[in-house]
Amino acid sequence: MQLRDPAHLVSPRAIVYWTVRAVPLWVLVLAGESFWLWSSPDHPGLPVTVLILTVLFAAAHLIVMPRWRYRVHRWELTATAVYTQSGWLSQERRIAPISRVQTVDTERGPLEQLFRLANVTVTTASAAGPLRIQGLDRATAEGLVAELTESTGHSQGDAT
Amino acid sequence: MSMIGGDRDDGRDDSWRRLSARMLLVHPVRELGQAIPALVGLVLAGRAVSDGQMWWLAPLGVLVVIALSVLRWMTTRYRITPEQVQLRTGLLQRKTIVTPADRVRSVDVTASALHRLLGLAKVEIGTGSHDPGSGLSLDSLPVAEAAGLRAELLHRSAAASAQTDTSRATSETASDTISATPGAGFAAAGPVLPTAAPAQRETELARLDPRWVRFAPFTMSGVLGAAAILALGSRFLDQTGFSAGDVGPIREGLGYVQRTPVWLDILLGLVALLVLVTVLSIGGYVLSYWGFRLMRHPRGTLHVSRGLVTTRATSIEERRLRGVELTEPLLLRAVRAARLGGITTGLTSRGSSDGGSSLLLPPAPHAVASDVAALILRDPTPVDVALTAHGPAARRRRYARSLFAAFVLIAAAVVGIVLGAPLWLAAPAIMTVPVAVMLAADRYRSLGHAIAGSFLVTRAGSLDRRRDMLECEGIIGWNVRQSFFQRRSALATLTATTAAGRQRYAVTDVPLSLALPLANRALPGLLGEFLVPSRQD
Structure with missing residues (x-):
């Protein structure tokens, strides 16, 4: 017995989104190392080595991470459950029954708006259980929210 | 949770109740205590400004504090209707807090030493909301009224929700009489009730055996409590400008320490620390758990009462109880002891979920803890069931993680020695290897899971081993997490999410x-549609 992948991929634009989102951190790290190099002009050996390694590492991360994520990040909504998969090195699958869904949020940050993406967060009564689907096409996200709202409206009880 | 501001002045009927007038003796005393720094400031300011002419500032301050307490008593009223609990406070800014009765998840009755002296108790009504301002606190009521109120609230809430909530069948249907329950927390030496008591009597599930005090030194809270008291004491001494070296006996003691060899000092220091921790932890145990009793009311509530100076009585509705945690940290395990905590919806807003309100049994013999857990769950199988081990891959992972930490320490020590640190640094670093091996072995031994009756049982940890017994009905989703290394060894961490406890x-x-x-x-059913046969099947 094994758990199959959720049915749907996210939008391919998410690859660019994840890449751009990861850039600022690397820029910050590289800036710090450049400052180190600048402040010790007498012994440039070590800072230069570190700088080159960081550039290589950053390039590898920026190339591999978004594509890997794109292959992993998936979602599915059925009549009874929401099922998501996310991560890259560390991966997580989350399943919640529709009957226990409490809120459905959709959010578009400035960067996501730039790439016409949206993310959807489905929460249950447990603080440990929010299901977050990143990098959805805006239309898909709206459709998903509408569908979820429709199907959760039918279930009753306080979902605890 | 609804906070209705404004003044709905329809409630001047006689069902509005006041807090106890004796509270007027509690509040000014406590508030004067809190106001002492400000009052001292006033006195000093009065002196400084006009050479004693402003002497009346301080008495005025005292008067204001007392007047405010009286005013608060006069303006605070509460009322319990079949549907709601209402609390009105404030003179200029009237505030009415309304809580639906079926949202009441716990009722705590606490009484500090001052309260007990006056026969009062404070009632805190927990609603399970994560918003800290939404709970109701009635400070204070006469003891009998507080106990009665607790019974009334819980039973109303049980009755109100009996029609809507079918999650846990209590043995009783909603009946109209409110039982004359003696306040469980305060009838300190009540008779031990037989299990087959009449329907409206409480059943005792557990009661503190004074011999359990021997487990106190083996609890972390005992050790931490000792540390906290030491820290407080030294800060207090610092602030009063007291220097230990000035006191004759201490000076002589220091002189003695300087004359004796170092190993003897360390030994004596350790013995002294041991004695101190023992004494303080026993003190702490007695203070928090003295008179501990766990009672079950047939209407479907559990009552926990405990405390020596400050007494505390907590009631938990059984339909909010989703399971039990049996915690056995290494030290407690060494003396075959364990403690129990409840997995409850609606008590998490109190901060740590393993302390405070959800305590169901203080450190007690393991056998007792098991029996009590079985009584609480009404099913012995989750406690007794043999757990399925997680296999060789999980064992390898325990060792790998544990030894990795040890090797990091050794590497750090090597780097340190190369950079000129003393050579003996290597000894403790190497000593971490056997410790890591033992820890890994124990961590693997702890690892296990089972389904027993309607409960999911899972156990993990070494230094803080915990066996969680969670009612499957309380599970509201699954997270299956696999790190890179877990995927390589076909392991996963399966997390049941729930609205209760942690x-x-x-x-x-x-x-x-x-x-x-x-x-x-x-x-059953949730995962089914996503499962497919494995490739190798």
Whole structure:
């Protein structure tokens, strides 16, 4: 017995989104190392080595991470459950029954708006259980929210 | 949770009740205590400004504090209707807090030493909301009224929700009489009731045996409590400008220490520390748990009462109770002891979920803890069931993680020695290897899971080993997490999410081939549509 992948991929634009989102951190790290190099002009050996390694590492991360994520990040909504998969090195699958869904949020940050993406967060009564689907096409996200709202409206009880 | 501001002045009928007038003796005393720094400031300011002419500032301050307490008593009223609990406070800014009775999840009755002297108790009504301002606190009522109120609230709430909530069948249907329950927390030496008591009597599930005090030194809270008292004491001494070296006996003691060899000093210091920790932890145990009793009311509530100076009585509705945690940290395990905590919806807003309100049994013999857990769950199987081990891959992972930490320490020590640190630094670093091996072995031994009756049982940890017994019905989703290394060894951490207790109960490093059938059995149907036969089947 094994758990199959959720049915749907996210939008391919998410690859660019994840890449751009990861850039600022690397820029910050590289800036710090450049400052180190600048402040010790007498012994440039070590800072230069570190700088080159960081550039290589950053390039590898920026190339591999978004594509890997794109292959992993998936979602599915059925009549009874929401099922998501996310991560890259560390991966997580989350399943919640529709009957226990409490809120459905959709959010578009400035960067996501730039790439016409949206993310959807489905929460249950447990603080440990929010299901977050990143990098959805805006239309898909709206459709998903509408569908979820429709199907959760039918279930009753306080979902605890 | 609704906070209705404004003044709905329809409630001047006689069902509005006041807090006890004796509270007027509690509040000014306590508030004067809190106001002392300000009052001292006033006195000093009065002196400084006009050479004693402003002497009346301080008495005025005292008067204002007292007047405010009186005013608060006069303006605070509460009322309990069949549907709601209402609390009105404030003179200029009237505030009415309304809580639906069926949202009442716990009722705590606490009484500090001052309260007890005056025969008062404070009632705190928990609603399970994560918003800290939404709970109701009635400070204070006469003891009998507080106990009665607790019974009334819980039973109303049980009755109000009996029609809507079918999650846990209590043995009683909603009946109209409110039982004349003696306040469980305050009838300190009540008779031990037989199990087959009449329907309206409480059953005792557990009671503190004074011999359990011997476990106190083996609790972390005992050690931490001792440390906290020491820290407070030294800060207090610092602030009063007291220098230990000025006191004759201490000076002589220091002189003695300087004359004797170092190993003897360390030994004596350790013995002194041991004695101190023992004494303080026993003190702490007695203070918090003296008179501990766990009672079950047939209407479906558990009552916990305990405390020596400050007494505390907590009531938990059984339909909010989703399971029990049996905690056995290494030290307690060494003396075959364990403690119990409840997995409850609606008590998490009190901060730590393993302390405070959800305590169901203080450190007690393991056998007693098991029996009490079985009584609480009404099913002995989750406690007794043999757990399924997680296999060789999980064992390798325990060793790998544990030894990795040890090797990091050794590497750090090597680097330190190369850079000129003393050579003996290597000894403690190497000593971490056997410790790591033992820890890994114990961590693997702890690891296990089972489905027993209607409960998911999972156990993990060494220094802080915990056996969680969670009602499957309380599970509201699954998280299956696999790190890079877990994927390589076909392991996963299966987490059951729930609205109760810690919100997440994990089955750590379980082979994927066991995890999925486990999840499927615990909550049939949810996973089914996503499961496919493995490739190798």
